[in-house]
Amino acid sequence: MVLPLRLIPRLAAAARLPRAPRPISCRKTLAPALAMAAAYSTGTGADRRLLFRQLFEKESSTYTYLLADVADPDKPAVLIDPVDRTVDRDLNLIKELGLKLVYAMNTHVHADHVTGTGLIKTKLPGVKSVISRASGAKADHFVDHGDKIHFGNLFLEVRATPGHTAGCVTYITGDGDGQPLPRMAFTGDTLIIRACGRTDFQGGSADLLYQSVHSQIFTLPKDTLLYPAHDYKGFTVSTVEEEVAYNARLTKDKETFKTIMDNLNLSYPKMIDVAVPANLVCGIQDPPPKI
Template sequence: MIFRQLFEPDTFTYSYLLACERTRKAIIIDSVESEADMYMELLDDLDLTLINTLETHVHADHITAAGLLRDRLGSKSIVHRDAGAICADLLVTDGVELQVGDIEIKVLHTPGHTSGCVSYVIGDRVFTGDALLINGCGRTDFQEGDAGTLYDSITKKLFSLPPDTLVFPAHDYNGKTVSTIRQEIDSNARLGAGKSKAEFITIMHNLDLPYPKYIDEALPANQACGQPGRDTLIRQG
């Protein structure tokens, strides 16, 4: 399998390109609009065809390139059915299995950061979006977030994966690129080392985080797959 971890420094966003070496079919997880030209150059350099763009959730900190890549390359966009983005080509649910070439993708519904968050299990790795970060997790104070729900998503679904599973999040603010399920179970600052749900909820309620910088632009844009103004645009209530 071809694998590239890509970083957008303004919003500290990781995007991931994965491709089947046999068929040259590719996917991108959590694309960023400003990086679209770079994605297309990389796909061309590697002789790959983009089949799908996958979102772990409707992002509040950057605009997805899904719609732009769909227009330019014919790729299909994938989000969870609760994400609030009916513009997507495929709305998935928990347990759905997808295949692109020889790449097998399992969808895990991991809500809590938002109601439509998913993680994607691909081989020995899991792409956790903003649900589980390296030594942290996504905030739960907007977009229908709920700390108790996020605790259950992480401890019951993600922490039940094999301990050596590689964890690739959608963001990191400290230069870290990868973790493992074992490492997060043992030492995640917010919910590792056996922290109870009550302890986690208290931690999350006391974070006092600033209002997301790009949310007023990014959220409606991402509900339209990065292309606001189309008939498919909907807004969360």
């Protein structure tokens, strides 16, 4: 049975409403996520707290996400899954928007690119790096399941979602007064639009990934926006309701899912021998010499 899905309005349409704390509902099937607007706003005027930008690095098809509380005088911001190749672009954008970067965060230890976290810290020494404790990587701040990362009056909830790697987490916008609606989940490689991350290295487990998605992501409100760390087909955003209905792997029962994952026959990631060692030390491959 095909589930009816709610339409996510474009930002321009939402701007015509005097107050639009949540998307307009529509009882018909969504257009593909490719057509959805990547910009996001929690309202207009004084109600507009969250600034959100979705950025792309083409070599590794990686998405980096910038979130900031622009109603706070300091405009504190977080950057999720930065890439070393695009650090200058990201920092220039942050400067142009008048934001103060507080945290550079990773959803997991990436195998297909070097994180930009270490490079960011050399350019903005006050920024703190964040990664899950279970990742085994170095960082300024380690997070566990249930922790909250605050930036201004907004926060991200941490949910452990292992399976792609043993240390994967999903960052989810807060639940409560003053937090953005609909909620947003940054799923890393745990959930990719209409698919999921591979489970054949770095402590991966198809059994754990299936359990993580169904218990920690698919239990979120149906209109929760899902933003992955990668996309290879041009999609930008999905929803819980969409993935529950249409994800080609995760809609199957667990045993069928495990069989699918065991037979993907994917090639060895070309960057893994460089990326993983670098990312375990926060992305700094050659630290500056001590004087």
